[in-house]
Amino acid sequence: xxxxxxxxxxxxxxxxxxxxxxxxxxxxxxxSYAFLKFCEIMQxxxxxxxxxxxxxxxxxxxRLHDYCMELIExxxxxxxxxPIVPYYPAHEKSIIFKDSLKELSIESQKIIDFIFxxxxxxxxxxxxxxxxxxxxxxxxxxxxxKIKNCFSExxxxxxxxxx
Numbered sequence: 385x386x387x388x389x390x391x392x393x394x395x396x397x398x399x400x401x402x403x404x405x406x407x408x409x410x411x412x413x414x415x416s417y418a419f420l421k422f423c424e425i426m427q428x429x430x431x432x433x434x435x436x437x438x439x440x441x442x443x444x445x446x447r448l449h450d451y452c453m454e455l456i457e458x459x460x461x462x463x464x465x466x467p468i469v470p471y472y473p474a475h476e477k478s479i480i481f482k483d484s485l486k487e488l489s490i491e492s493q494k495i496i497d498f499i500f501x502x503x504x505x506x507x508x509x510x511x512x513x514x515x516x517x518x519x520x521x522x523x524x525x526x527x528x529x530k531i532k533n534c535f536s537e538x539x540x541x542x543x544x545x546x547x
Contacts, residue, residue, distance in 0.1 A: 385426060389419075392440055396422060399444050407452045414448060421447045488541055491526055492534040 400418050404411040425443050429436060485493055495516060520531050 385423070388426060388436075389422060392422070392437070395437065395441060396444065399441070399448055403448045403452050407456060409452060409455055413455075414451070417451050418444060418448060484541075488537060489534065491524075491530060492537045492541070494524065495520060495531075495534055495538060 396418050397415065400411060400414045403409065404414050421444060422440070425440055425447075429439055433439070485496060488496065517528075517531055517535070520526060520534075521528065524531075526534070
């Protein structure tokens with residue numbers, strides 16, 4: 385078990401770090417909980433049902449999330465006037481980004497939407513400019529020239545907004 389623990393210690397600490405930052409909780413407290421849960425998770429692991437890393441990642445994430453909710457609930461009982469909610473710094477940037485997209489032409493907005501819409505893209509696929517060009521040519525009625533102009537417009541937009 386010690387050998388397996390050393391192998392997955394980094395993964396455990398990455399999950400702990402994520403949740404400690406997300407909910408503004410003590411890293412050490414979550415880490416000791418995660419190490420304890422690691423032993424329980426490994427005892428219940430069944431190799432026939434999937435890889436150990438996937439099982440550990442998902443099960444530990446669920447357990448850490450539940451534990452964080454318990455800690456926050458406890459804290460809210462002690463300090464009822466101080467609500468503790470997760471802070472997503474990327475969310476703020478996302479809103480600014482979406483608002484500034486209005487500066488782009490409709491065709492360029494469609495390309496941006498295609499890039500960031502997970503339903504339209506295939507997972508584990510490297511989205512290159514060439515791939516987008518071919519896909520947009522097939523899926524839209526835009527000419528090659530118009531698509532190239534859209535790419536130029538998007539590049540200028542990204543440079544201007546320092547994205």
